[in-house]
Amino acid sequence: MGGSVKKRKKAEPPDGRAVRDIMETSSESDESADNSKKYQVFKVPGYSRKYPENSKKTEYIVFLSHQTERQFTDKDRLAISHAIRKYCVTGILHLKSINKYKIGITFDLSNNANVFLQNKKLLDELGLNASIPAVDTEVAGVLTSVPTDLSNKRISALIGSSRNVIQVRRFMRRVQSEGGAIKYDPTQTVAVTFASTELPQYVYLDSWRHKVSCYVPPVKQCLQCMKFGHIAKYCKNEVVCSICTDKHSFKTCKEDPKNAKCINCGGNHVSISNTCPQKKMKIEENKVKSRAAKYSDLFNEHSFPKLTQKNIETQIINLTKSDFFMNTLTNAITKIILNQKDNPINSTSIKEILQQTFCASTSSTNNGS
Ligand SMILES: [Zn+2]
Ligand SMILES: [Zn+2]
Ligand SMILES: [Zn+2]
CATH class of the missing domain: 3.30.70.330 (RRM (RNA recognition motif) domain)
Incomplete structure (x- = not known):
């Protein structure tokens, strides 16, 4: 990969695998070799949900x-x-x-x-x-080929505030060792949630461009009643055997799995099978829903003010940081100054020009120009 290794603070993994050649900075020093922390879902601290400034909704x-x-x-x-x-x-x-x-x-x-x-x-x-x-307010995308050495926190930092990342979650693979112990290995796939209604087409990790794909949420299937749309924790139905559809756990089932019957479609497979046509349909439905999330190349670092605003005072401070707001205000003031030869300056005329300028700017943004 590009870039030389500046510091090597991480110990070599116990199994002797080579640590990937990636840029490390001092900000990563707190992450050491602690895998559970490294791959923990990273949420941007202080984030509170709000409507994006460039949203095109009418209410x-x-x-x-x-x-x-x-x-x-x-x-x-x-x-x-x-x-x-x-x-x-x-x-x-x-x-x-x-x-x-x-x-x-x-x-x-x-x-x-x-x-x-x-x-x-x-x-x-x-x-x-x-x-x-x-x-x-939020949309999730998926990045592939992300080096497994990058912690979720580091990925968030690399994508940067320009993309308003609010959550980073690496997909982990569940593996069972021969001794039966279960552990989770990092994959190269990472889900990133953005504070926007539109996905960016690409993000950059240390100058490497990664395409952003739509995140397709997994189909929820209840392991108690085998129905779709909820999980066992919230199930109000009776237990159903995933092999024979009778009212017992599959663990006590005496039926030969070859004769399995699906509770959802009646087909000859266990109810949790991914070959189930009903389940495939649900997966397709989720894909369609995810694709409805539109991509945007209008998305830029000036689209939104900072996220950690808690009150009106910070809202005002953030408005002054918005290029759109400041440019419009500057335009209005320029107009007022240029107009003063012909028109008297008073509170009414100033207010009028301010309103006109902001109206014109926001309607041109809403028209997508
Ligand atoms: Zn259920
Ligand atoms: Zn059974
Ligand atoms: Zn089925």
């Missing part, structure tokens, strides 16, 4: 639930309306009950929804949690 929902997980009463709904007025919350299109435990507030703009999400005072006063759905 943005924020869910509210009680911090104590209790149901909403009429009194609660009144209190929410009251607090919205008290805190001058802007951009609300409507409020609606989602279920007994959940209320949805729909906003007109991503920024208004994000400001509300960070309004800790209002939320704490009402004892509420605010959240937004992952599907509107």
